[in-house]
Amino acid sequence: MSFDLDAYMKERAAAVDAALDRHLPPETEPPETLHRAMRYSVFAGGKRLRPVLVIAGAEAVGGRMEQVMPTACALELIHTYSLVHDDLPSMDNDEFRRGVPTNHKVFGEAMAILAGDALLTLAFRLVADSAGSNGGDGRLRDVLNDIADAAGHAGMVGGQVVDLMSEGKAVGPDVLDYIHARKTGALIRTSLRVGARLCGAAPAQIDALGRAGSALGLAFQIVDDILDVVSSSEELGKTAGKDKAQQKATYPAIHGLEASRVRARQLIGDAQVALVEFGPRAEAIRALGRFILERRA
Numbered sequence: 001m002s003f004d005l006d007a008y009m010k011e012r013a014a015a016v017d018a019a020l021d022r023h024l025p026p027e028t029e030p031p032e033t034l035h036r037a038m039r040y041s042v043f044a045g046g047k048r049l050r051p052v053l054v055i056a057g058a059e060a061v062g063g064r065m066e067q068v069m070p071t072a073c074a075l076e077l078i079h080t081y082s083l084v085h086d087d088l089p090s091m092d093n094d095e096f097r098r099g100v101p102t103n104h105k106v107f108g109e110a111m112a113i114l115a116g117d118a119l120l121t122l123a124f125r126l127v128a129d130s131a132g133s134n135g136g137d138g139r140l141r142d143v144l145n146d147i148a149d150a151a152g153h154a155g156m157v158g159g160q161v162v163d164l165m166s167e168g169k170a171v172g173p174d175v176l177d178y179i180h181a182r183k184t185g186a187l188i189r190t191s192l193r194v195g196a197r198l199c200g201a202a203p204a205q206i207d208a209l210g211r212a213g214s215a216l217g218l219a220f221q222i223v224d225d226i227l228d229v230v231s232s233s234e235e236l237g238k239t240a241g242k243d244k245a246q247q248k249a250t251y252p253a254i255h256g257l258e259a260s261r262v263r264a265r266q267l268i269g270d271a272q273v274a275l276v277e278f279g280p281r282a283e284a285i286r287a288l289g290r291f292i293l294e295r296r297a
């Protein structure tokens with residue numbers, strides 16, 4: 001019987017949503033507007049890909065969802081903060097995200113910035129919460145380093161900076177891969193690694209998941225570039241065709257649509273190779289790779 005990814009994702013996303021609800025500050029507690037702004041974007045309806053990858057990484061080494069749930073939530077909070085900030089007028093200047101008006105359109109720019117800041121900060125608080133159940137300070141230090149590297153100047157923020165600086169310029173394939181690997185790939189790669197790390201994975205296993213995660217992360221962004229060209233705003237829940245309008249460096253712009261599709265397929269193949277040693281325990285990650293390739297939103 002083939003792996004039921006739909007059921008797998010639904011079940012884990014529902015558990016993640018319940019945990020996020022517990023961890024986020026209540027809207028009834030002051031400052032209410034900040035808490036409403038934080039919850040608004042988190043519960044606007046994302047796919048929960050990153051937390052599901054944290055869980056799938058844990059399961060690939062014999063761990064359980066409960067052991068990594070606070071860290072899974074942390075990755076979703078960091079991802080959501082990045083979307084809120086990316087949508088700001090000073091960045092991508094977007095009006096729709098996850099099918100609803102962007103955070104700053106509802107709460108104003110200052111509140112959107114602060115809600116993003118608060119989500120990022122809460123994320124690290126949640127990772128620290130994972131300490132008790134997961135084998136000591138050394139492991140936690142490695143997880144914190146991994147997440148900070150992926151989210152900060154050497155990862156997502158760095159990639160976003162080079163992306164912004166490249167708008168309207170002729171960008172070569174190496175710079176494009178640099179941007180994609182950091183802006184989007186780093187958080188996806190780290191999601192897969194930290195769940196396994198918290199569950200006591202051996203260094204070779206973490207390396208293998210890192211290779212798989214890098215391939216999945218780049219494939220994810222290539223597919224995102226393709227969808228921006230071929231899908232409608234209704235399908236995407238955000239404005240389609242923006243990359244071209246903003247003269248962004250993308251895979252279809254540099255390599256063409258067909259070569260982009262071929263590259264995404266190759267990368268998913270690379271990820272499958274990196275996962276061989278995990279046997280049936282990595283079935284969910286394999287299925288998530290196929291999902292990344294076939295997704296329509």
Ligand code: GRG
Pocket residue numbers: 045046047048049079081082083085086098156157160183184221224297
């Ligand atoms: C502001 C520091 C900072 C970084 C922004 C994430 C990001 C970096 C920019 C977002 C721009 C963008 C659309 C990137 C494409 C890849 C991406 C992260 C898409 C959104 O992720 P999904 O499809 O979204 O997993 P959901 O809503 O399902 O969680």
